[in-house]
Amino acid sequence: xxxxxxxxxxxxxxxxxxxxxxxxxxxxxxxxxxxxxxxxxxxxxxxxxxxxxxxxxxxxxxxxxxxxxxxxxxxxxxxxxxxxxxxxxxxxxxxxxxxxxxxxxxxxxxxxxxxxxxxxxxxxxxxxxxxxxxxxxxxxxxxxxxxxxxxxxxxxxxxxxxxxxxxxxxxxxxxxxxxxxxxxxxxxxxxxxxxxxxxxxxxxxxxxxxxxxxxxxxxxxxxxxxxxxxxxxxxxxxxxxxxxxxxxxxxxxxxxxxxxxxxxxxxxxxxxxxxxxxxxxxxxxxxxxxxxxxxxxxxxxxxxxxxxxxxxxxxxxxxxxxxxxxxxxxxxxxxxxxxxxxxxxxxxxxxxxxxxxxxxxxxxxxxxxxxxxxxxxxxxxxxxxxxxxxxxxxxxxxxxxxxxxxxxxxxxxxxxxxxxxxxx
Numbered sequence: 091x092x093x094x095x096x097x098x099x100x101x102x103x104x105x106x107x108x109x110x111x112x113x114x115x116x117x118x119x120x121x122x123x124x125x126x127x128x129x130x131x132x133x134x135x136x137x138x139x140x141x142x143x144x145x146x147x148x149x150x151x152x153x154x155x156x157x158x159x160x161x162x163x164x165x166x167x168x169x170x171x172x173x174x175x176x177x178x179x180x181x182x183x184x185x186x187x188x189x190x191x192x193x194x195x196x197x198x199x200x201x202x203x204x205x206x207x208x209x210x211x212x213x214x215x216x217x218x219x220x221x222x223x224x225x226x227x228x229x230x231x232x233x234x235x236x237x238x239x240x241x242x243x244x245x246x247x248x249x250x251x252x253x254x255x256x257x258x259x260x261x262x263x264x265x266x267x268x269x270x271x272x273x274x275x276x277x278x279x280x281x282x283x284x285x286x287x288x289x290x291x292x293x294x295x296x297x298x299x300x301x302x303x304x305x306x307x308x309x310x311x312x313x314x315x316x317x318x319x320x321x322x323x324x325x326x327x328x329x330x331x332x333x334x335x336x337x338x339x340x341x342x343x344x345x346x347x348x349x350x351x352x353x354x355x356x357x358x359x360x361x362x363x364x365x366x367x368x369x370x371x372x373x374x375x376x377x378x379x380x381x382x383x384x385x386x387x388x389x390x391x392x393x394x395x396x397x398x399x400x401x402x403x404x405x406x407x408x409x410x411x412x413x414x415x416x417x418x419x420x421x422x423x424x425x426x427x428x429x430x431x432x433x434x435x436x437x438x439x440x441x442x443x444x445x446x447x448x449x450x451x452x453x454x455x456x457x458x459x460x461x462x463x464x465x466x467x468x469x470x471x472x473x474x475x476x477x478x479x480x481x482x483x484x485x486x487x488x489x490x491x492x493x494x495x496x497x498x499x500x501x502x503x504x505x506x507x508x509x510x511x512x513x514x
Contacts, residue, residue, distance in 0.1 A: 138411035216304035285479030457498035464491035
């Protein structure tokens, strides 16, 4: 059930059945960071990257301190969960920036740091992924059974599950138990069938066990000497960024443009023509394959998601440089007679990068979640000696999540064509 962490440089980004319209419209993203159309008018010095890395390293250390203060273990608070999320965010941004702008950073230090940050982010993500996957599948079971939302948790005997995020997810297992066939609700509406209830209980056991193991793994990782070594390196990074001697004259826009081009090439390899048609059933292809591995057609879409994230992080560095340059501009001589609100000197001329890429990124996040949820349903259906009604419910659940995969691809295609390509 572990999340996949693909290499952003992996050339296998286009294993789909068709190339789609990306080859025609790929270069026209409207988000180029080249010398003429970038978010900043001139070259971006490496000091902008150094400032960005120092800020992210500071956020990492602050989140680590909050996580230790909030506590962990069975009595972990919501603050501990938020701190873990902040740790992951900072680690991803540092690692992504090291990958995109590796030409201006010390190569030995960068190559040693990137896999360690990926290990931290991936380890901390497992527990949250299991909780979110269980909640998603249980909600789908109730939706498919005629109940729009999970029933409210009963007041008695429904304590929070152990580990971070347990209080937020604890109502889902109780809901499955509460909606067993013994309920007095009208049959067929608002209640789970025997097969659906048993399928929910099976998913609850498997994913709760996986979440518990992930929680233990995260606790061991945060207390290991390996993590302490990473934290020490991040603490040094907060005050000193190991740039190369050539960084004094380097321009950060070409590496950022290269990250954008990798994204465009990966999107061009996707079957966007097929994804542009709703109910195309492409996501259901090979649904009865005996291969228990993750769906092979999902890998290119996961790769695009990672490349889109790297592109966003590169734009964050460039927009940080633009915002710093705008803030450093002297105040206009007429500021004494004109309201200061007429001079938004700290606002970049272009909108923040997330506004243009937010919808596309959210669609790919939904694609990833639905893909992993369908894999969890298929894994549960392979459990030996389960009842035919339980296997049937899990098969319906698997097909539902594959339809969600298809819907997310359709949403990404629409967003890419409308928001990104239409931003010119």
